[in-house]
Amino acid sequence: MSTVKMTVNGKAVAVDVEDRTLLVQLLRDHLNLTGTHVGCDTSQCGACVVHMDGRAVKSCTMLAGQADGASITTIEGIAKGDELHPMQAAFRDNHGLQCGYCTPGMIMSAIDIVHRHGGQLDEATVRTELEGNICRCTGYHNIVKAVLDAAGRMKVSQAAE
Amino acid sequence: MGVEGIGASVVRKEDKRFITGKGRYVDDIKLLGMTHAHFIRSPHAHAKVKGIDSSAALKMPGVVAVLTGQQIVDDKVGNLICGWAITSKDGSPMKMGAWPAMAPETVRFVGQAVAVVIAETKNLARDAAEAVVVNYEELPAVADVHAAIKSGAPQLHPEAPGNQVYDWVIGDEGATDAAFSKAANVVKLDVTNNRLAPNAMEPRAAIADYDAAEEHFTLYTTSQNPHVARLVLSAFYNIAPEHKLRVIAPDVGGGFGSKIFIYPEEMVALWASKKVGRPVKWTGDRTEAFLTDAHGRDHVTHAEMAFDAQNKILGLKVKTYANFGAYMSLFSSSVPTYLYATLLSGQYNIPAIHAEVIGVYTNTTPVDAYRGAGRPEASYLIERLMETAARQLKVDPAQLRRSNFITQFPHQTPVIMAYDIGDFNASLDAAMKAIDYAGFPARKAKAKADGKLRGIGLSCYIEACGIAPSKAVGSLGAGVGLWESAEVRVNPVGTIEILTGSHSHGQGHETTFCQLVAERLGVPISQVSIVHGDTDKVQFGMGTYGSRSAAVGLTAILKAMEKMESKAKKIAAHALEASEADIVIENGEFKVTGTDKAIALPMVALAAYTAHNLPDGMEPGLKESAFYDPTNFTFPAGTYICELEVDSGTGKTSFVNFVAADDFGRLINPMIVEGQVHGGLVQGIGQALLEHAIYDASGQPVTASFMDYAMPRADDVPSFNLSHTTTLCPGNPLGIKGCGEAGAIGASAAVINAITDAIGTNNLEMPATPDRVWRTIHAA
Numbered sequence: 001m002s003t004v005k006m007t008v009n010g011k012a013v014a015v016d017v018e019d020r021t022l023l024v025q026l027l028r029d030h031l032n033l034t035g036t037h038v039g040c041d042t043s044q045c046g047a048c049v050v051h052m053d054g055r056a057v058k059s060c061t062m063l064a065g066q067a068d069g070a071s072i073t074t075i076e077g078i079a080k081g082d083e084l085h086p087m088q089a090a091f092r093d094n095h096g097l098q099c100g101y102c103t104p105g106m107i108m109s110a111i112d113i114v115h116r117h118g119g120q121l122d123e124a125t126v127r128t129e130l131e132g133n134i135c136r137c138t139g140y141h142n143i144v145k146a147v148l149d150a151a152g153r154m155k156v157s158q159a160a161e
Numbered sequence: 162m163g164v165e166g167i168g169a170s171v172v173r174k175e176d177k178r179f180i181t182g183k184g185r186y187v188d189d190i191k192l193l194g195m196t197h198a199h200f201i202r203s204p205h206a207h208a209k210v211k212g213i214d215s216s217a218a219l220k221m222p223g224v225v226a227v228l229t230g231q232q233i234v235d236d237k238v239g240n241l242i243c244g245w246a247i248t249s250k251d252g253s254p255m256k257m258g259a260w261p262a263m264a265p266e267t268v269r270f271v272g273q274a275v276a277v278v279i280a281e282t283k284n285l286a287r288d289a290a291e292a293v294v295v296n297y298e299e300l301p302a303v304a305d306v307h308a309a310i311k312s313g314a315p316q317l318h319p320e321a322p323g324n325q326v327y328d329w330v331i332g333d334e335g336a337t338d339a340a341f342s343k344a345a346n347v348v349k350l351d352v353t354n355n356r357l358a359p360n361a362m363e364p365r366a367a368i369a370d371y372d373a374a375e376e377h378f379t380l381y382t383t384s385q386n387p388h389v390a391r392l393v394l395s396a397f398y399n400i401a402p403e404h405k406l407r408v409i410a411p412d413v414g415g416g417f418g419s420k421i422f423i424y425p426e427e428m429v430a431l432w433a434s435k436k437v438g439r440p441v442k443w444t445g446d447r448t449e450a451f452l453t454d455a456h457g458r459d460h461v462t463h464a465e466m467a468f469d470a471q472n473k474i475l476g477l478k479v480k481t482y483a484n485f486g487a488y489m490s491l492f493s494s495s496v497p498t499y500l501y502a503t504l505l506s507g508q509y510n511i512p513a514i515h516a517e518v519i520g521v522y523t524n525t526t527p528v529d530a531y532r533g534a535g536r537p538e539a540s541y542l543i544e545r546l547m548e549t550a551a552r553q554l555k556v557d558p559a560q561l562r563r564s565n566f567i568t569q570f571p572h573q574t575p576v577i578m579a580y581d582i583g584d585f586n587a588s589l590d591a592a593m594k595a596i597d598y599a600g601f602p603a604r605k606a607k608a609k610a611d612g613k614l615r616g617i618g619l620s621c622y623i624e625a626c627g628i629a630p631s632k633a634v635g636s637l638g639a640g641v642g643l644w645e646s647a648e649v650r651v652n653p654v655g656t657i658e659i660l661t662g663s664h665s666h667g668q669g670h671e672t673t674f675c676q677l678v679a680e681r682l683g684v685p686i687s688q689v690s691i692v693h694g695d696t697d698k699v700q701f702g703m704g705t706y707g708s709r710s711a712a713v714g715l716t717a718i719l720k721a722m723e724k725m726e727s728k729a730k731k732i733a734a735h736a737l738e739a740s741e742a743d744i745v746i747e748n749g750e751f752k753v754t755g756t757d758k759a760i761a762l763p764m765v766a767l768a769a770y771t772a773h774n775l776p777d778g779m780e781p782g783l784k785e786s787a788f789y790d791p792t793n794f795t796f797p798a799g800t801y802i803c804e805l806e807v808d809s810g811t812g813k814t815s816f817v818n819f820v821a822a823d824d825f826g827r828l829i830n831p832m833i834v835e836g837q838v839h840g841g842l843v844q845g846i847g848q849a850l851l852e853h854a855i856y857d858a859s860g861q862p863v864t865a866s867f868m869d870y871a872m873p874r875a876d877d878v879p880s881f882n883l884s885h886t887t888t889l890c891p892g893n894p895l896g897i898k899g900c901g902e903a904g905a906i907g908a909s910a911a912v913i914n915a916i917t918d919a920i921g922t923n924n925l926e927m928p929a930t931p932d933r934v935w936r937t938i939h940a941a
Binding site for chain 1: 172173175176177178179180181182183184185186188189191284360361362363364412413414415417446447448666667668669832833835836839840841842843844866867868872873874875876878880881904
């Protein structure tokens with residue numbers, strides 16, 4: 001057993017876990033943050049994507065201990081109170097989700113994509129960048145639309161800040 | 162149409178919880194004292210279970226129990242059932258072997274469970290499973306359908322000699338032979354419809370909780386049809402009587418058919434929770450999904466189509482071998498028969514059809530309904546035949562289709578189905594216009610000049626959906642009725658709850674069903690909530706599959722609404738001292754037509770529940786229910802056209818354009834309908850280009866993770882150009898046909914027709930991987 005200390009969605013936490021505990025298990029089983037999902041166990045589907053120190057990581061593919069001292073943001077931590085993150089709003093407004101299972105990972109990956117590209121995105125880039133997130137419901141059409149829409153919204157909201 | 166009524170693209174009510182991480186899926190639920198199950202599964206495709214030694218595992222920390230297949234048999238838990246009886250052409254019933262929830266004696270596919278470990282945590286259960294020693298005696302195995310029916314092949318079940326489940330026929334063989342004898346041309350085609358893994362993104366899961374004092378079970382499960390699950394678990398598996406079993410399907414992360422069925426894991430979890438006296442949770446991982454979720458498709462077919470000298474179709478002969486895997490899953494028997502061969506007329510006038518379907522056991526994962534279920538196989542076959550025929554007869558493929566379209570409705574096909582309505586020319590025209598079909602030769606020539614092989618492919622699909630009239634499916638062997646139920650509860654303050662037997666696992670029912678209420682009463686959808694997925698809350702219902710939730714489920718809601726409105730109008734008329742016939746409902750008010758007299762819905766509701774001043778003899782309350790059984794299947798149809806380029810150097814396919822023109826009848830929420838089409842199209846494209854659940858000759862699965870099975874990803878597929886043509890379905894009052902499966906049914910033929918057009922062959926199997934396409938190009 002080890003104690004893992006980290007900041008999760010802005011709150012400091014310290015959790016005693018078995019050394020083999022995965023980050024996603026810590027989030028889901030110990031912190032009850034069940035918005036982060038497990039869809040494949042092989043780092044392929046991206047349902048488990050969270051942000052570690054501002055970068056998208058697959059939380060099913062790292063040990064909780066590897067996140068010791070890090071700042072983790074999950075799907076539960078991106079809205080500001082009742083105000084949705086622009087990416088969340090864009091997924092809703094563009095019907096970028098159906099069953100919702102891949103959605104948290106999609107949104108977390110998509111935010112990272114927009115950040116990394118400085119908001120300069122086109123359809124081909126979004127499709128290439130979403131390679132690590134699998135959706136079985138939407139056929140990606142509306143997810144791509146949502147990400148492009150959100151890229152614009154995020155630029156506007158950044159400019160406003 | 163109001164802003165939130167029928168036809169409005171309202172954003173989904175359910176989205177907020179999913180985009181904020183507040184969805185509640187089975188694996189998100191924790192119960193006090195909950196234990197965790199891990200199944201011990203066969204690594205062999207076919208073997209005798211000679212012994213199970215769990216002594217070491219039982220000594221490990223946190224292990225609560227190790228339970229085996231023999232114990233479940235000893236406790237008289239029933240075997241899994243197949244709910245649709247098929248009769249062979251010789252009059253004999255289908256031949257089925259027993260399928261116990263865990264194998265006591267013989268395993269017949271890799272992944273079949275033989276025992277389960279129950280432990281304090283998931284990790285401890287996994288650890289202990291490693292310590293359970295199962296002694297197997299390997300038996301010869303067979304995975305391929307043709308190998309399985311050869312004499313001397315390994316035999317799976319003594320009940321099914323030659324591994325044959327049934328040899329079933331449909332249509333008029335004599336008439337079809339006569340038609341072929343008059344043919345000017347006969348087109349022949351052999352096609353394989355590749356085996357697919359459904360791969361809903363949420364793996365299956367179950368939590369079973371036994372209350373010993375009440376002798377009552379609660380099951381949380383990933384189900385598309387919780388009432389059917391309860392019925393089967395009670396009536397056939399002897400788990401508990403229905404009133405002692407509550408089945409809850411909370412948020413479910415996609416189904417595509419794979420979550421219709423009642424699997425061994427749910428049964429074992431229920432049984433084990435009583436055995437150990439604590440809640441038992443099982444959550445499958447992705448490899449377990451590949452090994453145990455019912456697969457789809459897997460047909461091998463030879464077909465011949467006869468044409469006269471004017472290129473009119475005279476007849477169709479089909480012989481299909483359907484691979485069922487090692488056991489007959491819940492609805493498996495119906496898929497290659499009544500869901501497949503009844504659609505072999507496609508959109509065409511075919512005077513004579515004869516089809517034979519041979520169902521075969523193999524040492525592979527059981528096969529059952531997967532998005533489209535039989536209809537994709539039929540549509541793929543017919544549309545590949547039409548394209549091949551056009552090339553052989555040297556006519557334009559659009560024109561060949563057009564000249565054979567059914568144009569008069571209703572139309573009785575030679576294979577049971579009576580198409581009620583359609584306009585196949587309209588959808589073909591819309592798709593051809595959208596893709597600029599006339600301009601294709603010029604585009605192809607330009608691509609050629611650039612060194613690319615460009616092709617165009619059509620697919621004019623039809624499907625039978627909204628399944629279906631209970632009497633009809635009963636006469637064909639179904640063990641259940643296929644109606645749907647609904648209840649409308651108007652609360653005393655005027656808010657409304659709709660309880661539906663349909664189940665949403667991505668389809669957006671929480672929005673579309675509210676839109677019907679908004680349309681009829683003029684209330685905002687925020688005043689309406691949808692209750693589904695819990696057998697303790699909702700009256701018996703049949704669930705969601707076969708594109709039936711709008712055509713059947715929503716119609717049931719409409720019927721209940723009509724009853725409720727009729728009573729509410731009486732109350733309003735009484736309060737307003739007006740005639741009931743003069744009451745109209747607008748903007749949430751009951752108005753006396755032609756006057757300014759009105760009473761708002763909440764006041765009507767309150768009057769119903771205070772019951773101080775109701776018409777004489779009227780019962781208090783404002784709640785009505787309805788069971789709706791349709792009079793026919795519905796027949797969504799449309800045309801998909803795919804234009805693509807093939808790189809002859811690599812065999813890689815790149816999409817240029819993909820257009821879809823669908824006739825779904827009335828659309829409730831076009832945004833959601835289009836989302837359904839997008840998703841279906843990508844599953845069809847996935848089948849055409851990427852996906853294949855492969856077994857080696859010994860029955861070992863080769864594709865049991867996302868590392869090996871090629872799921873369509875965002876950069877594999879294009880954006881789509883969708884349009885709609887409309888003929889309203891006469892079979893239900895809303896005119897709805899259903900939209901859930903169309904994309905998966907129609908897309909794969911369009912893709913393969915386009916690739917074969919590009920590279921100049923008629924023979925190309927799915928998935929058309931770059932390797933396979935390259936070899937085909939360079940084999941010539």
